[in-house]
Amino acid sequence: MGRHRPGDAPSPVKLKMKKLFTILLWLSLHCSAHATKPNIVLVFIDDMGWGDFSCFGNEAARTPHIDRLAKEGVRFEQFYVNSPICSPSRTAISTGHYPQRWRITSYLAHRDMNKRRGMAQWLDPKAPMLARSLQQAGYATGHFGKWHMGGQRNVDDAPSITAYGFDASLTNFEGMGPKLLPLTLKPGQDPVKPGRIWADAERLGQGVRWMQRSEITRGFVDEAIPFIDRAVKSGMPFYINLWPDDVHSPFWPPVAKWGNNKRELYLSVLETMDEQLGKLFSHIRDTPLLRNNTLVLVCSDNGPELGAGVAGPFRGFKTHLYEGGVRSSLIAWGPGLVKAKNKVNYESVFSAVDLVPTLLDITGTPHANGVTYDGESVPDVLLGKSNVSRKSPIFFRRPPDRDAFYGDKDLPDLAVRDGKWKFLCEYDGSEPELFDIEKDRGETTNIASEHPKLVARFAKACIAWHKSLPPDKGPDLVGNFRRNPPKKPKKD
Numbered sequence: 001m002g003r004h005r006p007g008d009a010p011s012p013v014k015l016k017m018k019k020l021f022t023i024l025l026w027l028s029l030h031c032s033a034h035a036t037k038p039n040i041v042l043v044f045i046d047d048m049g050w051g052d053f054s055c056f057g058n059e060a061a062r063t064p065h066i067d068r069l070a071k072e073g074v075r076f077e078q079f080y081v082n083s084p085i086c087s088p089s090r091t092a093i094s095t096g097h098y099p100q101r102w103r104i105t106s107y108l109a110h111r112d113m114n115k116r117r118g119m120a121q122w123l124d125p126k127a128p129m130l131a132r133s134l135q136q137a138g139y140a141t142g143h144f145g146k147w148h149m150g151g152q153r154n155v156d157d158a159p160s161i162t163a164y165g166f167d168a169s170l171t172n173f174e175g176m177g178p179k180l181l182p183l184t185l186k187p188g189q190d191p192v193k194p195g196r197i198w199a200d201a202e203r204l205g206q207g208v209r210w211m212q213r214s215e216i217t218r219g220f221v222d223e224a225i226p227f228i229d230r231a232v233k234s235g236m237p238f239y240i241n242l243w244p245d246d247v248h249s250p251f252w253p254p255v256a257k258w259g260n261n262k263r264e265l266y267l268s269v270l271e272t273m274d275e276q277l278g279k280l281f282s283h284i285r286d287t288p289l290l291r292n293n294t295l296v297l298v299c300s301d302n303g304p305e306l307g308a309g310v311a312g313p314f315r316g317f318k319t320h321l322y323e324g325g326v327r328s329s330l331i332a333w334g335p336g337l338v339k340a341k342n343k344v345n346y347e348s349v350f351s352a353v354d355l356v357p358t359l360l361d362i363t364g365t366p367h368a369n370g371v372t373y374d375g376e377s378v379p380d381v382l383l384g385k386s387n388v389s390r391k392s393p394i395f396f397r398r399p400p401d402r403d404a405f406y407g408d409k410d411l412p413d414l415a416v417r418d419g420k421w422k423f424l425c426e427y428d429g430s431e432p433e434l435f436d437i438e439k440d441r442g443e444t445t446n447i448a449s450e451h452p453k454l455v456a457r458f459a460k461a462c463i464a465w466h467k468s469l470p471p472d473k474g475p476d477l478v479g480n481f482r483r484n485p486p487k488k489p490k491k492d
Contacts, residue, residue, distance in 0.1 A: 037138070037237035037363055038337055039228075039294040041284070042355075043277065044093065044241065046086065046146055046248040049304030049324070051312025052270060056329045058310070061267040065278030066298060066331065073296075073333035074343045074384040080351040080417065081302055084318055084325030085399045087148050089301040089352065090243075094149070094164075095127045096356030096373035098395065100469035102127055106399035108174070110153045117400045117481075118473035122150020122158040128368035130356045132165025134239045137365040140231035142168045144220040145243030147175030151204050160205070170223045171205075172216070172245050173198035178207030180219045182245075185212060187258050197250075213252035214269075217244040218276040225283050232289060237363070242280065246273040249305055266308035281333075292336030295362070297355070297382075299330040306406045315443045319402040321415040321424055322443055326396060328352075332382055337362075340384030348381045349389040349417060358382050393418035395465045400474030401481035413474065414462040421454065427466065427475055429459030 050056060054063045055070040082092035087108045088099030099105060103120040114121050131141045143166045150158035152174040160176045161169035169177045181202065184195035194212070202208050211219055224240055231238035246269055253259065253268035284290045303311050303318045303325040316322030332338050353375035360367055361377045380386035396415040403411055412424035412433060420438040425431060432455045434448040448455050 038334070039231075039237050039290065040134070040239045040359055040363065041280075041294060041296045042093070042239075042241050042243075043296065043298040044090070044145075044243040045273070045298070045300045046243070046245060047302065047305050047309065047318055048247050048270070048300035048329070049309030049311045049317075050300070050314055050327050050329050051310045052247075052300075052304065053329055053331075055331075057312055060263075061270050063270065063274040065274050065281055069281060069296060069298060069333040070331045071342050072335065073331060073338045074340050074345055074382075076330040076332070076348060077344060077346045078349045078389075079299065079328050079330035080326050080349075080394055081299070081328045082326075082352050082394070082396065083399070084302045084316075084320055084396075085402070086146075086301050088399070090147075090149055091123055091127075093301075093352040093355060094123075094129055094131070096130065096353050096371075096375040097128065098353065098374045098469060100397055100472075101374075103470050103472065104149065105397065105472045105474070106401050108148060108150065108152055108155070111155050114155070116473065117477065118471065119400070121155050123164070125159050125163045127164075128356075128371040128373070129165045130359060131239060131241075133360060133365055133368050134363065135165045135167065137363070138236060139363075139365075140227070140234070140236045140238040141166045141240070142224065142227045142238070143241040143243070144170050144224045144227075145172070145217075145241060146245050146248075147171045147243070149175075151176035152201075156204055166241075168227055170220060173201035173204070175204070177205040179205055179209070180216050181208055181210050182213035182216060182252070183210050184252050185214075185255055187255050212254075213245075214254045214272060215276075217246050217273050218279070220244065221276055221280045224280060228283070228290070232287075237293075242277070244273055244277070246270070247309065249308065251308070262307045266305075270309075293334075295332065295334040295337050295359075295382075297330065297332055299328045299352075302326065302328075313442050317406050319399060319405045319411075320408070321396050321398055321412050323422070323437075323441065326415075332384065334383075338382075338384045343384055345381070345384070345387055347387040347389065348378070349394070349419075350378050350381060351375070351390070351394050354378055354390055355382075393461065395462065397466060397469075398474065400472040400477050403474070403478045403481070414466055416458055416462050416465075418458065418461075421458070423455070423458035423462065425459050425462055427463075429463050432459060434458070 055067040081089045083089040088104050091099035091104045135141045171179045251265035251269050257268040259265040259268050306317050311324030314323035316324030357373045357375050357377040362379045376390040394417045413427045415424040422435045422437050424433040432448040433446045435443045
């Protein structure tokens with residue numbers, strides 16, 4: 001056989017090698033380009049207490065799928081949401097702004113009720129949405145789960161979820177667009193004749209599907225996974241919200257996991273949610289391109305409902321500005337991005353508004369034009385490389401309709417977390433409460449009288465922050481807020 005000489009046709013072996021090299025080069029470049037834009041999955045659980053995951057100390061239920069994320073990633077002890085109730089908390093984590101800027105300060109409800117509380121009817125689509133910034137940067141964006149930032153009850157003219165920077169959406173009864181609505185089934189009930197709740201939400205968007213309430217988290221997961229796969233197939237990075245209805249009341253676990261009381265029903269729902277979310281986590285973990293380039297964040301939108309979830313060692317519940325209402329159980333997972341394994345970050349104090357600029361920086365996405373975020377970018381914290389805290393204090397304002405709740409007849413109106421200090425007061429700075437969170441994280445001993453200078457400084461700061469933002473009608477709605485206004489007396 002003669003040797004191959006210049007000018008001869010390439011040998012079959014060399015042709016195969018060249019073809020293989022071309023394929024490998026394409027894959028390398030494709031993967032490299034994709035790696036510069038990490039995927040983001042935000043799991044935002046509804047009404048779950050800080051201490052409800054097994055990895056956060058719950059011994060009454062098992063959450064193995066979420067616990068595995070914590071074991072393979074980072075668990076944060078001092079992460080806060082920016083409101084103790086759902087709609088404003090969702091606004092904060094979506095915009096990087098305190099929700100008061102957008103006049104969403106309690107849960108969105110009926111039109112008249114929103115107006116009476118001095119609130120907007122829905123989130124302004126002009127808000128600096130994380131999803132829109134990522135969409136403009138080439139991300140595929142999807143929202144799967146509870147929305148509750150417009151389009152609920154009789155508010156049927158709110159913008160669709162896709163108006164906020166999402167390519168696709170599937171929601172529940174509290175949002176505009178395609179939705180899953182809940183069927184209910186109790187032990188002994190005829191499965192052919194299930195109950196229906198929130199049937200009036202059928203008018204809030206086309207594409208309504210009915211399914212068992214105990215399966216709805218699975219329904220959102222089953223919609224999210226094909227969306228992820230399509231994005232990967234098209235070579236696009238993706239950002240998705242996976243926001244379950246769970247573990248919000250009313251509690252409808254599978255009949256086989258029914259409980260005898262509120263607490264048992266809640267724990268069954270919690271365990272079922274973990275199982276259903278596990279399908280999403282396994283899909284990401286078992287797909288190499290996803291496993292090495294996806295950041296999964298899991299936390300809760302506010303504290304637990306009384307008698308259902310637990311806040312661990314913390315005082316307070318949903319709607320309270322005490323730690324139990326606003327401290328959230330954040331987990332960050334992503335083997336190719338989060339280098340720390342089985343780490344517990346006890347030190348870093350940051351909040352949901354910080355996630356927006358942080359995720360923009362992690363993904364290399366420009367911040368929204370002309371926007372100053374209330375959040376601070378802390379990428380090294382989120383990726384397990386640092387234990388620093390945000391530099392500025394974190395401020396809070398109670399929902400306007402929650403001056404009294406869960407037996408507390410006069411809840412604090414304002415609060416701030418600044419370093420080791422937690423301070424709470426009324427709108428005018430009166431009735432101060434001061435706690436050293438490093439020594440007293442349960443907020444058991446008010447030491448305001450021992451630190452008059454600190455009290456004066458924090459009260460001034462809280463009042464100034466409160467006055468810098470659009471007001472609601474909280475100061476006028478003291479005590480127990482009534483859903484229906486009092487009837488006017490009849491004229492003689």
